[in-house]
Amino acid sequence: MSKQLTVLEPEVCCAPLATATVPAEAAADLALAFKALGDPVRLQLLSMIASADGGEACVCDLTPAFDLTGPTISHHLKVLREAGLVESDRRGTWVWYRANRPRMASLSAVLDIAPTA
Amino acid sequence: MSKQLTVLEPEVCCAPLATATVPAEAAADLALAFKALGDPVRLQLLSMIASADGGEACVCDLTPAFDLTGPTISHHLKVLREAGLVESDRRGTWVWYRANRPRMASLSAVLDIAPTA
């Protein structure tokens, strides 16, 4: 929603992990994102959001997909938000989430394996 | 999608997160790996190992790079091992670690963003 605090530095780094030692500051930011992905519920939430039709998913559609309470889902969404993986947008009664695709792409690139090692 | 079918998977699936909702079992395995990456020290350890000359790194070279004790580094390496991200190999006095590149590639693929959404 109107969470004015978003990732100020979206593109933190992209050097593949296997090509050079990641600096400490970059490691902190990357670890924050990977930690957010390190939970089955959040992983499914992100996949539901990213694969949703139109690229957006309403919380009202996400919550009933789990055997968890509303506050818990809201908490997980907050973690994903603060990790810069999703963005939210309140439209009327409902809140819609969409994936931050550049962020995901950057994480994917970090894990990418160089063709020749 | 292209006709690139990967025959040998290390553990689990590889369907990009943004194309379909990830099943619960796959989410558990993926979350385990991402959780292992969700720590700055482990992220740097993996990058040091993966980018090391010859693709291998000795614990004796890893430990002094951090302001942490031996047991703590050993613990982090164990987490990476149990997540399937690295493999270890004792050769004489020292233990050498190398990255599990297929595993990393599979995680990278999961976060990959489809060209057209």
Added chain:
DNA sequence: ATCGTTTATCGGCGATAGGCGATGATGTTG
């Protein structure tokens, strides 16, 4: 066999994370 070196495991401690119910903030509708 005994020592020194390297790495892993064990036990414990403080900090963090995931879960819930209760409450609050926001928006729609009657």
Added chain:
DNA sequence: CAACATCATCGCCTATCGCCGATAAACGAT
């Protein structure tokens, strides 16, 4: 306005995490 619905935040509890010192296990050298 009041009543309702949706979603977020708060407080609390338990479980897990990250860290250390102490100890054990594996190996080479003496």
